Amino acid sequence: MPQVIVKNLFSKSIHCESNTEKLIDVLLTQTDWMHACGMKGKCTTCMAKVIEGETSLSELTEAEKRFVKLGRLKTHHRLACQVTVTDDVIIETPEQYKLPHLNYSE
Numbered sequence: 505m506p507q508v509i510v511k512n513l514f515s516k517s518i519h520c521e522s523n524t525e526k527l528i529d530v531l532l533t534q535t536d537w538m539h540a541c542g543m544k545g546k547c548t549t550c551m552a553k554v555i556e557g558e559t560s561l562s563e564l565t566e567a568e569k570r571f572v573k574l575g576r577l578k579t580h581h582r583l584a585c586q587v588t589v590t591d592d593v594i595i596e597t598p599e600q601y602k603l604p605h606l607n608y609s610e
């Protein structure tokens with residue numbers, strides 16, 4: 505099954521239960537991750553920066569395309585509540601969405 509590594513959370517490694525899971529569901533099994541709109545694709549707080557494995561993620565959703573058009577979702581960034589993980593991927597929490605109660609690494 506796919507593996508998600510969160511580089512700036514001390515390379516925390518999280519195994520997916522299947523290759524059809526949303527990235528946010530995988531993350532929330534092992535860590536806290538911001539998701540202000542309740543995973544409806546209406547904010548960008550669940551954003552993840554993709555370090556390696558962009559092809560291991562599903563295509564951009566309509567919600568993501570809307571944020572790309574608005575300039576709020578840049579290259580190599582995805583919305584964790586929108587994207588499905590199909591293979592191994594390495595991500596980071598973007599600086600602006602780091603949670604104050606978690607310790608982050610470089």
Ligand code: FES
Nearest residue numbers: 541545547550585
């Ligand atoms: S939680 Fe709001 S877009 Fe993902």
